[in-house]
Amino acid sequence: MSYLEFSKQAFVIAFYLYCVAFIFYVVAVTGKTWRNRDPQKHERKWGRISFVTSSLGLVSHLLYCGTRWASSGHIPVSNMYEFMSFLSMMIMIAFTIVFLIYRKILLGMFAVPIAIIIMAYAAVFPQDVQPLIPSLKSIWLYIHVSLAAAGESFFAVGFVAGFMYLLRSVPFGDNDKSTRRQKWWIEFTFFSIIVLVGFIISVFAFRAAGYEATFASNSTEIDSQVQQDSTIGKVVYKMPPIVAPYQSETENVQSFLGMDKPLFEAPSWMNGVNAARKLNTIIWAVISGALLYGLIRLLIRKPIGTAVSPYLKGIDADDLDEISYRAIAIGFPIFTLGALVFAMIWAQQAWGRFWANDPKEVWALITWLFYSVYLHLRLSRGFQGRRASWLAVLGFLVVMFTLVGVNLVISGLHSYAGTD
Template sequence: MNFLEISRIGFMCAFFLYCAAFIFYVIAVTGKTWRNHDPERHEAKWGRISFAASSLGLISHLIYCGTRWAYSGHVPVSNMYEFMTFLSMMIMIAFTVVFLMYRKILIGMFTLPLAIIIMAYAAVFPQDVQPLIPSLRSIWLYIHVTLAATGESFFAVGFIAGLMYLLRTIDFRGSDKISRRQKWWLEFTLFSIIIVLGFIVSVFSFRASGYEAVFIQNQTRIDSQVQQNSTIVTKEVYKLPPIVAPHQSEPERMQSFLGMKKPLFEAPSWMKGANAGRKLNTVIWAILTGTVLYLLLRLIIRKPLGQVIAPALRGASPDVLDEISYRSIAIGFPIFTLGALVFAMIWAQQAWGRFWGWDPKEVWALITWLFYSAYLHLRLSRGFQGRKASWLAVLGFLVVMFTLVGVNLIIAGLHSYAGTD
């Protein structure tokens, strides 16, 4: 058994241990209301079991990282599978730090699902060990990416605590305009998370069924030296039924799905970048599947999701949740600043000969930094606390996730070496 096989086993063990730990955290929180139980004793007992399970999962996660690193010879953050798996591991480390500071079991019940979803999302992408492209063969890969992921992991814990604060304090029975608006935006946040689940479900479902469609795409390229146009013929493979076909393409092979024998429309010509049509098709499938999942959940529970989750937080202190959110972001901000901006610009100078080039990933990293700078400024000088600060913490992490997911998968740029399939 080589290091690569051990890393795969470590990944699976970590995933299932996190799932088990989440169940234990739910039992620890909700079981306090069971009859013939001492609530404090029950919470303490299952809290220890839950934290032990999540810690074992983290150890397995570290084994995955170490053995994959030993096999490949570089820190495993060079593609989407490796980076998102590394991010979920750092979220668990950040959670462990915060948990040891505050000893709040509720944080575990909400953080574990985020780590699980990110690991499942990572598993969608190719898992083969890929050689580093020349621009990544640098010590700055270790410094820039790992520090950026560490900062983002604390932002994730801040997001979790902020979301919990909103669930704890929003009046779901209120009918005034402010209450309705708060409930709508909270439900939209939960819907956005389900969209990611929809992406995961759609990819794994069609992958299991062996679905595949192949298109022949004709791309026109202008040769500036001879002032002539040349046509490049490429093949683009879809693993999801093609609602959107690549621009200027013809299907070579396409399986029928629900009677759909051809794409509904073609990707617009202004969508640039490799595999633009396939990426748009993936986004559409994620939204469709996520919407169906959300509607099914609403049909089953017959209530807004936030209203169903909120009762689990009745015993939580809003002030403590607000403090956890702020402290997590305050820890993550300087780490993110060093990793995503300062060291990133140094590496950009060495790799591409410039500190800044308005690449989409650079722009969104700057937007993320400016957003959290504004958060800390408003928090410290303008007294933004409680609900206002929590909304900013939630929105900030949505910006982080777009920087990680949207920029890599939708927008073409120098950072589009995500290893997508």
């Protein structure tokens, strides 16, 4: 068996072990309320089983990383599949470190699903080993990307602990204006996560069905004397086209639920070859996420935050606040070195400048400034509790936009995501 085949199997095994570990963490937390159960004994037993299972998943994940590295000859972070897989592994490493310090079983019930979702998101992208483009052939690839991912993984743990703090401390039984607003934002955070899950499900569903639609996108080029129409190229959709590319011709559209043509054309300012396809993907993500969210609400018959909150009543809110702060405090200097300092050194070597206002660079700086403000407010202004937790949640949303939105939506020097 080749290293590449072994890495693929190790990735799948890690994914399933994480899923099983998540189920065990849920049993460890919710099973304390079952009849004839000693809560402490039950939590210790299932907490130990859960942690061992997630640790085995991490071992398999590390084997994936090592064998893919051996097969490609470079650290597996050169495209979106590899980087998101690497990020999910780093999140599990960060979670393991924080868990060994604080021993909070409930943390696994929230952190492990984040790693699972990011792994599933990674699997959406092409998984073939791709040769490095010239600008990536540098030792700084190893230093810059791995440290940036390590810092972001601790930000993810800070997000998890901060979000848990909000679920623990917000009085869901009250109905005053401030509480209603906080409950709405908590529910919106759940909805945002479910939208990503719905997107992943819809991608694999349409991929399994072999769905495909093809458009020929055209533009007009003007020479000094001659006006000439030229075809940019074909645009292939893997999801039913709600939005057609700007000024395109339909070549082939498979019918889906009676929809055999796009509902509308992308506006003129979205005239990039893949701009409409990306907008179409975003629309399908929102639709599938909304349907999944509606199904969950139908099953539990209450807001998700209200349903989850009671399971956090037995945990000390101050511990969650401390975990969130410590995780971000650990991740910040690592992110500073990886995403800013070493990134600028690499940029100088690769492109002859330290800074060029590239979208990825700008958003990395925004992320760094945001967490700088968080730590400043935390240390000098006494920002703790809910205010600090809301900042931890918002900060990770900024991180995810930097990772996903910039790579896939905004064009720039870092747009080498390897998407279909």
